Amino acid sequence: MRRLCVHTITTKPLPLEECLVEFPKRGVTGITLWRQALEGRDPAAVRLQVADAGMEVVSLCRGGFFPAATADGRRSAVEDNLRAIELAHAVGAPLVVLVCGAVPGQPLAESRRQIAEGIGAVLPAADAAGVRLAIEPLHPMYADDRSAVSTMRQAHEICDALGSPVGLGIAVDAYHVWWDPELEEQIALAGRKGRLHAFHICDWRTPTTDLLNDRGLMGEGCINLREMSRWVDAAGFTGHREVEIFSDRWWAGDQRAFLDAIAASYAQLYHE
């Protein structure tokens, strides 16, 4: 399980302190911290607690949401991302994942312009803090309100437009990109460009009954995670495979049993 990471949001009902106990019991070696899991905690202390638990912090979720209807709103977004970078640095997260954002009804081209501008505005601070940034393309069903960046191709274009800074890359989330006919080549390109910063896994259920919180555990859906993982490995990625599942169904049950199921599913998938 040496590459297994779990997001705190995956076991949302568990407070961080319980995640730090329960994750390692299943062999989890990486943890991605969501900002809400850190609320009311001292990030420097959490950094030590994670290390004491025998895990490493893989990334901080999440920054982004750059587009806004007003200049004030866009300034607030930049400030929020600066806080996320500072928090990542304090908690020992080498990476901040960016859900880029969108404003319902605002032209996508304008949102995309604002996203590139916002990322450009926070890159120097990320660089200074030694924190990398990863653009996470989201499934096109979120294009109106969560991410005007829907494909890896677009994420590459933003990296290119900003001059291919070393600290800026892409988070590949299987849930968002599995349908993309260009996926294999875009992952390979990310490898060649040094942009493959994160790999998130879960599954797509059919039927999907809720656009947000009906993700499946690996094996519950249609995504060919073995093939996609081969593409990611072939691109030179050696980091953690991060289990990120939003599921009202799983959240309603016992989180320890859920973690058992995650570990079993991961072990079957990767024979690690």
Added chain:
Amino acid sequence: MRRLCVHTITTKPLPLEECLVEFPKRGVTGITLWRQALEGRDPAAVRLQVADAGMEVVSLCRGGFFPAATADGRRSAVEDNLRAIELAHAVGAPLVVLVCGAVPGQPLAESRRQIAEGIGAVLPAADAAGVRLAIEPLHPMYADDRSAVSTMRQAHEICDALGSPVGLGIAVDAYHVWWDPELEEQIALAGRKGRLHAFHICDWRTPTTDLLNDRGLMGEGCINLREMSRWVDAAGFTGHREVEIFSDRWWAGDQRAFLDAIAASYAQLYHE
């Protein structure tokens, strides 16, 4: 309203005979017939009834669903498409819209291969019947079970792979492709290649509460239909703008009031 077409599925609770009365009252000049609306009717008689109502048949919905796990299943799909072509000919529909299909869990590359093969198998019959075919890329949220073709780029590739037959083109449905960063150029390409066969309109609601039946009336959502319609017109398309709305909400109400709302929304959008 000279370019306004309504799909029979849009007013699903209305029997065809009532559509033929109610549509023209609102100035609707085109009708797209769904096969279920024709059940138990003589297509040659319907053809005359549509003409008597002062409308033209714009297309027949729908063929497609070519992929299947077995060769028998794929043969059945081809036979079903041959029946659709025959029905289109009999009812006076110049076009059959193809929802290409997918098999849950089957690799998308395999489904895409089966789609190209299936279309290739029915093209001669369509050609002989004087009926055109249109590949309708569906939103990526349907990639596992309804269409392994998610983008116009993919639809173009299938047309190319089959040798760009004159009778094969693309149906652009705003609901499925509005998020696509390549949309403008792919529509223009469809114009240049003579492949722009149909244009469907409705709206994307935020939040969308159901993946299938929560489409919005034009104006209820985020899609910039004016801009997209300009692109479609600039590509040389002069056909009907087809209102295709799946909505449990609208279907639960009075269908005459719904038709009034469609006509008003269309008039506001296009000032026709």
